Amino acid sequence: MQLPEQVKFIISELNKNGYEGYIVGGCVRDYLMGIPPHDYDITTSALPEEVKAIFPHTVDTGIEHGTVTVIIDKIGYELTTYRIDGEYKDNRHPEQVIFTDKLAGDLSRRDFTVNAIAYNDQRGYVDMFGGMEDIKKAIIKGVGEPSKRFQEDALRMMRALRFSAQLNFSIEENTMLALKENAQLIKNISIERIREEFFKLIISDHNERLDLLYESGMLPYFLPELKKIIEDNSISYTTINTLSKDICVRLAYVFHTLDSDNVKKILHNFRTDNKTNKITSQLVKYIDFEITDKYSLRKLISILGENTEHEIEIMGAVKGIDTSKAKEMYSEIISAGDCCNLKSLAINGNDLKELGIDHGKEVGEYLAKALDFVLKNPHNNQREKIMAFLRG
Numbered sequence: 001m002q003l004p005e006q007v008k009f010i011i012s013e014l015n016k017n018g019y020e021g022y023i024v025g026g027c028v029r030d031y032l033m034g035i036p037p038h039d040y041d042i043t044t045s046a047l048p049e050e051v052k053a054i055f056p057h058t059v060d061t062g063i064e065h066g067t068v069t070v071i072i073d074k075i076g077y078e079l080t081t082y083r084i085d086g087e088y089k090d091n092r093h094p095e096q097v098i099f100t101d102k103l104a105g106d107l108s109r110r111d112f113t114v115n116a117i118a119y120n121d122q123r124g125y126v127d128m129f130g131g132m133e134d135i136k137k138a139i140i141k142g143v144g145e146p147s148k149r150f151q152e153d154a155l156r157m158m159r160a161l162r163f164s165a166q167l168n169f170s171i172e173e174n175t176m177l178a179l180k181e182n183a184q185l186i187k188n189i190s191i192e193r194i195r196e197e198f199f200k201l202i203i204s205d206h207n208e209r210l211d212l213l214y215e216s217g218m219l220p221y222f223l224p225e226l227k228k229i230i231e232d233n234s235i236s237y238t239t240i241n242t243l244s245k246d247i248c249v250r251l252a253y254v255f256h257t258l259d260s261d262n263v264k265k266i267l268h269n270f271r272t273d274n275k276t277n278k279i280t281s282q283l284v285k286y287i288d289f290e291i292t293d294k295y296s297l298r299k300l301i302s303i304l305g306e307n308t309e310h311e312i313e314i315m316g317a318v319k320g321i322d323t324s325k326a327k328e329m330y331s332e333i334i335s336a337g338d339c340c341n342l343k344s345l346a347i348n349g350n351d352l353k354e355l356g357i358d359h360g361k362e363v364g365e366y367l368a369k370a371l372d373f374v375l376k377n378p379h380n381n382q383r384e385k386i387m388a389f390l391r392g
Contacts, residue, residue: 001031001119006072007040010055010079011120017054019046020103021079022118022126029114032135033167042079043118045101051079065097082106085152104128111149111156112163112175113141138169146178154185158197161213165204171212183217194222195270202250207240225266229257239317248276249310252283256318260285283311287318291326294333298375301333301340338378345371346383355390366390 003011007023014021021044027037044051048068052058057071066081084098084105100106103118103126110116113131125132134141140160142149150157157179164171171179186194201209210230213219219227229235234257243249255263264281272280282304289311291297301308309330316323339345347370349363357366373389374381380389 001028001121001125003121004040006075006077007042008121009072010042010070010077013054014044014046014051015122017046017050019044019050020082020101020120021046022103022120022123024107024118025110025115028117028119028125029131029135032117032132040077042077043082043103043106044079045082045103046079047081047099051081066099083109085109108144110143111153111159113143114163114167114169116143134172138167139172140164140167140169140175141172142175142178146172146175147182150178150182150185154182155189155193155197157182157186157216157218158189158194161209161216162197162201162204164212165201165206165209168206176212176216179216184221186218187221191222191269192271195272198223199247202240202254203245203247205241207250208237210237223266223270225258225262226254229254232257243317244310244313246310248279248283248307249314251276251280252287252310252314253317255280255284256287256314258284279307283307283314286311287315289315291315291329294329294338295376297326297329298333298338298340298378299372301330302371302375305341336378339371339374339381342367342371344381345374345386346381347386351383351387352390354387 003023011021011023021042023040024043025041027040030037046054048060048063048066051068051070055070059069059071059076061067061069061078062080066083067078069076069078082100082103082105084100107116107118107126107128113129113134115131116127116129117131118126129143130141140163142156142160160171160175160179163169201207201213210226214227214230235254240250240253243253251263251267255266258266260281263284264277267277267280286300286304289296289300291300291312297308300311304311309327312323312326312330315321315326333340342348345367347367349358349367352358352363352366355366357363370386370390373386380386
């Protein structure tokens with residue numbers, strides 16, 4: 001395995017000072033799958049204070065759990081001391097972290113076999129739980145007793161489904177059985193962490209794994225609306241997989257049978273950021289908007305702005321229609337620089353004072369009337385023409 005020079009340097013420095021060091025987890029898994037690793041987590045027998053004594057530039061990013069970030073060439077590399085987790089009482093966090101000098105103890109606490117493989121250039125791969133074989137088999141399998149892993153940290157159940165979708169792996173039989181048996185524990189996990197895993201699944205290339213989420217029995221605890229959507233066969237997994245990898249687009253498709261206010265409420269309960277909530281609920285609201293000509297399309301653009309292109313995509317997915325003409329018109333409107341909003345309108349509230357209009361509500365009504373005049377014909381976006389129209 002070819003390691004970056006900075007990672008080699010870190011492990012070499014640990015070795016020089018009498019400590020072990022390995023890369024571990026997702027970076028090893030990805031490399032074995034032919035996926036270029038995007039970051040490298042390092043596990044070591046050195047205690048946090050020993051790591052800090054070796055490297056001049058460090059940041060305490062999670063020192064209570066044994067994690068110190070070493071800065072080399074302005075890039076951070078996380079080093080975590082081998083550890084054994086104590087008792088879990090909240091199905092998420094260990095009551096205490098016990099440091100150890102044995103790699104075996106550290107690997108045994110990890111979630112899935114494919115994430116429990118370590119590597120360094122001196123020893124090669126350390127695979128105590130058959131992770132390399134499970135990568136070949138394309139399966140997600142819990143380390144040791146899957147049920148115990150899920151009871152320790154119930155978020156691992158969502159992670160199993162997310163990895164299954166991202167990697168296109170099936171979930172090993174006993175692991176899936178343990179997931180179903182412990183489904184109710186998901187209620188002990190913060191909705192933000194659940195949302196993060198769920199969104200990663202939705203953005204993946206394998207949304208058919210939503211069936212596994214349904215079968216797991218977890219949906220009633222955090223997203224009962226999706227349970228009914230799946231039962232009603234209201235969505236096509238194949239269609240989701242072909243949509244843009246934009247979370248708003250995919251959520252709008254998944255929730256397209258619901259009222260937009262209901263979607264807004266769901267995403268609020270999911271602690272979704274305001275922008276994602278607003279865009280998604282708007283996309284749902286205007287799915288049935290009729291695009292018949294450039295005027296109607298400009299009206300839609302005046303509402304959705306740059307998200308109109310996403311709306312056209314969703315319309316095609318939901319209705320199963322050819323949207324090539326709408327896409328072509330959209331490109332022409334954008335290329336021509338047509339006025340589609342009040343900001344681009346050739347007049348504003350100050351101009352209306354000439355007409356004796358200066359009250360808030362009335363100003364808004366006249367500006368809306370002026371914008372509609374321009375939406376019908378972009379060449380009308382001239383102050384004189386608009387004022388003459390409003391006077392008339």
